[in-house]
Amino acid sequence: MEEESQQPVPEPNNELHKRKSLTKISLLIINFTMMVVGTAGSPLILRLYFLKGGKRIWLSSWLQTGGWPLILIPLSILYLRRGDKKLVVMSPSLFIYCAFIGVLTGLDDWLYAYGISYLPVSTSSILISTQLAFTALFAFLLVRQRFTAYSVNAVVLLIVGAAMLGINSNGDRPEGESKEKYYLGFGMTLGAAALYGLVLPLVELSQMKYEKERVPVTYRLVMEMQLVMGFFGTAFCTVGMIFNKDFTAIRHEAQEFGLGETRYYIVLVGCAILFQCFFLGTVGAIFYGSSLLAGVIITVLLPITEVLAVAFFSEPFSSGKGVALGLSLWGFASYFYGEIFKAKKARENVNGTT
Template sequence: MESVVAEDARSCALHTLIKMKRLHWWLLVALNIFFLLAGQAASVLLGRFYYDKGGNSKWMATLVQTAAFPVLFIPYFLTSSSEKPSGISNSPSLGIVSLNYLVLGAVIAGDNMLYSVGLLYLSASTYSLICAMQLAFSAIFTLFINRQKFTVLILNSVVILTISASFLAVNDSSDEPSGVSKGKYAIGVLTTLGASALYSLILSLMQLSFERVLKKETFSVVLEMQIYTSFVATCVSIIGLFASGEWRTLSGAMDGFQTGKVSYAMTLAWTATAWQICSVGIVGLIFLVTSLFSNVISTVSLAVTPIAAIIIFNDKSNGVKILAMLLSFWGLATYIYQNYLDDLEARSKINDTDTRNESSC
């Protein structure tokens, strides 16, 4: 009889522990979602502000997307010192890990450059809506690289977002920034689409790195990934800044910035900070959930940012853009609903076991 009571007590304790761990997991997910949404919306709007007020360096716009990575050392040291070793004996070699960070960092720098060109030639609202295509690209990459399942609802989301981006691509470009020709508008559309595809590939490769290369189960690995890849991307961006000769125009750009030199410096500083906050949220969600889920949350911001751009920058809101915005929300909603169904299915399986334990508690 005593053994039965002891077994019931252990079952109750295990059930409580599972509930606490799940709550802790949801809190971390919510925190990273906030980082991603706030950081991405702020960085896109500040990036457009930089170009609108006289900033003209694409490499500087690329550099600020990763240059603020040193601030991550503060949470990294706090997190790593409080975490217990994962106990994994087959840790990867330093060479393999270094090569992993080097390749990802270089690809991230190229992706950031494509985004900078796209934002230069497109309005903030059009840019954000085209970026929503990254969810469609991510669904495809995760299917082949991460073996993510591809349901009817996800397929619907991919198709709807593709149609939304197509409407903007064939738009009459009436909302293009001042001084941008139709040819440059087309370049902006193509580079933004290319950046979205490359970004989705990066997320899938990051998830694969967590699973196959790093093989750690601590949150500090998330910060390590962001710090080292950002360091490589920053070095590549600095090389590009000097190799292109754009560094010679920085002084003149600061002097001619419409809102003043201090505003120029603060715009770049806050843009860099916003990008790092966004990146932590992105990588954190890859670690906690999947790369596709991270991309979905990122798309939430991209669907909301056009509204903010219309209010802040007075971007033109024609019928095509409104239709594209509605389609983006529809495509996003269908994928979120699929995640809701998956979560319900997972919970029902857990509850079948937990109900029996609760009855004996």
């Protein structure tokens, strides 16, 4: 009698595993899309605000985190669909930690808005790309990020690119702007890059600590973290707006806006939405990867912003900028190749021990 062939019995949780994998891939795509839209679009619309007559630094800072209530929509949907008894899954200690990061984000928003009010988008974008160097440094200090020769090479190339912009900066100074204001904007933008380079590893550190001490970090928790950071970043900028009397100046500024009063408010709303896409997409990238990965993605999207700035605002694209951009892309390629090489070596080591 022939022996019956043994058919593999499907595991009961196989379907659940597939659903989870599909959900993870979907969220990855959504977060990456938000990062692309936010990174490419937010500098352009903020620069448009200043080019067409906007002058309020604290208002433009406020707009960068002011879209935080939008996160309540997906959070509410998750709460109603799953029927969770807990309205909030975040612990009190994590809430305080995220509030602190939110205040740092608010300060970073102010530095960035101040810088971009004086700099062309193409210049400020390349300067912001140096945040990868600061992210790498703070990731090493805070989350013990391991580096290869390729990642170190990437950091060096980005620093050299930023230095080249400083040396050749006279050619792209906007017409009618003094050297003092231009260099002040240059310094403020570099300061914003350095501070955001600290914020990214701090977000990763908070997720790591929560996962070790309590329960695995979920995407719902990630959204709650961004909600708290956005709220306190906005609160920080609100105080600045009150002292600077920005709230009372909005109506007058809208009437004198170069594109008209209605479009003034459209620009403000669009700015808040695009920056919220950027922040939520970045926190999601940290959740699925690392703070250094988020920094790399921001850097690789730089050429999109560069091209759009030249196309929409007719900004000059000097040879110095071209070299700086090339160094930035070379740095990204070096980092990415290093990560692929490291992953391949790790797989070989695992296969060698089995």
